Amino acid sequence: MDGLLRKKDLVESVGVAKSTIADWVTEYHVFIPSLKHGAVTYYKPEALDVLNAIRELREQNYSKVQIMELLAKRGFPVTVEEAVEDVERVLSGADSRDTLLTVMQTMGQAVVEIGKQTERQNRIETRIEEHSERMDGQDGRIAETADQVAILRHVVEEMQQQLIAAQVEVAAAKQEAAEAKEQASKRRGLFGWFR
Template sequence: MDLLRKKDLHSPVGVPKSTVADWVEDFSVYIPKVKQGSVIYYKSETIDVLKFIKLCREQHYQKPQIMQMLADKGFPITVEEAVEDVRRAMEGDTPRDTLLTVMQTMGQAMTELTGQNERLDGHDKVLKTLSEQQNGQNERMESIEKRADEIEILKQDMEALRQELAATKEELNERNSGSFFGRIFGRK
């Protein structure tokens, strides 16, 4: 997994460093990151999120609209960040709109988590079905292999019977060639 520093994000997105810093703060619940000690690293998926935010800003969408669009597009929400945003909004002197946005984001996070659980349940069902189908395929393959072995044994038995039949015919020909009827009917 490629980890990036904040200073590495602005160039691939095509916006100034200060804009990236603002977006990382404003949309933190959608920014995938990893904290290692006191340093925060950003996952490579952060660039996709920031590019989407840039596209939305270019179309003059506001923060609450962009938050909704990020949720609608299925960008994963970092629950820890959402909880931290609520805590900051409750403790600080933040405007009422910020608190409402944070609460809306929490609702979206819960909806997204529910949706993810439902999708995971669906994937589990599909995996179970595929596993059952694979077991059925394995049983059919074993049956086919068993039949193939039986056919091979039958082929060997038929070849042995052909050889026996040929030997029996040859023996009869030898017996009949010296017999009275053999001489009368032209057998030697």
């Protein structure tokens, strides 16, 4: 599957042991975007950002709960389906009370993040509307400019026609002047014989 990564790709890119990646993928799966295709799990490229952040936070000795909080604060999206599965697993008694608290904190953070994303989306929609209005104004100015250009073209065409007519008149006047000069020269020649 193009663009998707397998666990071995994650190990190579993040630079930690395969067992560590396996643990992180399990512990922080609500933050790690993945797709299942049959029995194989593929990871989206964004998973590398999450795993690198986890590695960095683990190197700073943060606990699992702190890392989950920091991942949420950094804006890594929580996959809602995975979070719901965690809650269902805890409610069925498969996990401890600490896990329930962690999951509930993660869900709370997910709700906060969804709220922030909604606010961001609203701001983006407002900006799009503003840009659309500006574009409409620019379209009007472009139409006005196009009309002015058409008028100027018409004026230029008329001036070119007037220039051509003037050139024809000048050429005709030069021709007449040359012919008049020639006739005057012939007359002088005739009158010069009679003197």
